[in-house]
Amino acid sequence: MEWGNMVHTIPTAPTARDWINAWRVARSGDSDSILLTADGPILTTLLMNHKTGALTRLCWDMRDSNGGDAWQPSWSGIGETMVVEYRLARERPELSWQLPDHLHVRGKGLFTYPLGPVRADVAESLLYRLHVMGDEIIRLTLQNGFKERHIRSLVSGKTIQEALPVIARFTTTSNVHHTLAMVMAVEEAWGIQLSQQVQITRVLLAELERAYSHLGDLAMLAVSTGLPVPQMEYLHLKETVLRINFALFGHRYLRAAIVPGGVAARGWHQDVDPVGAAGMISDVLDQAERMQMGLERTSSFMDRLHGAGRVPPAAIQWGRPVGPVGRAAGLGLDVRRVRPYAAYSDFDLNTPMETDGDAYARFRIRVEELGESLRVVRRILGGWNPRELSPNQALEVLNGPPLQASGVGIVEAPRGLLGYWLRFDPKDGRIAHAAIATPSERNWAVVPDAMANGNILQDFPIIDASFALSVAGWDG
């Protein structure tokens, strides 16, 4: 792993000024904060330059500060600190963090519309408080934490084999990427080398997951504008991809297909037909392109999406959204190109970019990425033979101690940049500390600003569906 301009340590008992200076250094290098962790008294942020992919580490030594008048990230007002605040408020309750107190909106004619945690037909638990005046949304506050499973503390102290099933259930619709990021961190720490066949199979798994995840999100977007026909079509395509997953890897959601040192699958003792699957993927691609053309000629769909939920430029600078949300707003960070992992350096991926930052731009990004994923899947399946995969020899290595104490895995999940930074016990290789940065956790921060940007209450489901973020990823 390449460390950028190495460790930048902030003195003990840092003040708000130290904090701001550190962030200035970070921002001057065009970096995005991706992980933050409070591991004992040392607070660490990992920064990634989004042009070169180089990593920098910022450390804060809190040993001599007594918490009370120490630095408080809220003072700095810099966007990336909000993840810091949420994370630290949970992990170090003894430090008195000032959580961003949501502005209390008051006024004549203002109505607060509480929605959640039980909402919609099938939806995750999250409480929206929509403050509306007439039809216009003046402000949105989100309250999460209903489904916190404390995965970060649950995996601490576990062996890798024990932690993998928990990590695979962080967010099921991106479980391949969660597993892949963790496995990459493990392989870095143990110095495990992989064959090209395994790397290509991992790209296949990752792109299958991106395809069905985007198909599900597009179905939600179609029904939010009151169009059940494309919703049903997209759901049928999603089910088709899930059945292909089952036929190839023995699980509809590809769970446990990635293991340290290789890939594993439950279905491989049966006859796997990659060529037949490639033909089905071709059909899905054709139909998805027809759906896109049909939707773009449907004026009721286009009218609702254009200009809805535009992320304001200040929020883009402040929150630096990642994934399709960021790429729709002109932030072109794609980890598959910046820090190619698995076999992505062999694939010349076309990363779509839009600059409008509205619901239509997010729809465009999703359909383009869906097409790109399906084309990659089809190309891999054309020459893929699971029987050529070499047997996995890494499992014995994992019983020994790691070569280095920590490992990093950064991947591009369907919803954006996903980072794992694991610290291992040097003696027995158990996980000592897990820092996990999920894309949903980061992107939810720009949703209130996008929602309260001249939209009306009727736009709410469309904007919500166009972001397509998971609450499980935020509440992990």
Place this chain on the structure above:
Amino acid sequence: MYYWHWLKNIVRRPETTGFPTDPDGIAKTMSNSDAIQTRARPVEGFLRRSLAIRHIDGGSCNGCESELGLLSSPDYDLTRYGFSFTPSPKHADILVITGVITDAMVPVIADVFEQMTAPKRVVALGSCAIDGWVFRGAPGVRGGLEGIVPVATRIAGCPPTPGDILRGLLATVDGVDPLSGLREIWP
């Protein structure tokens, strides 16, 4: 706009599977044969087939939500058995609960169950809702619905396939698993 879709439907067979009441090879391969356990008993003359389902996420990983969403897809089409999703607990007959039950969701689940009108039944969907699965022992995780609401049916699986969810819903009404014809009761 979607004329090509209508034309396509003239020449194609419907996508909907007959599973679980009629045989379907693919859906049966994906399903887990002993996923269903039920305590439900049919209520003569009351609980028939126009049932509204309310779903609550009690701390899931969104896998069960993804599969529940696919129940409305043309491949499974839950309305052919008379089920439908409802946003209001007051209209609901079946409460489907997913996820490891977190402490924060316990009062919400109890409240929603109370708001439902009798006859009403609860389905614990997914291995997490049954016993916490891999999250057992995590801080703030209850792991199971004991002492919160009475569970009529358990659908095991991580996540259970849409076919298994349909089996579980039918078992919640009829008291028997339509696939095996058996009533499996947990101890």
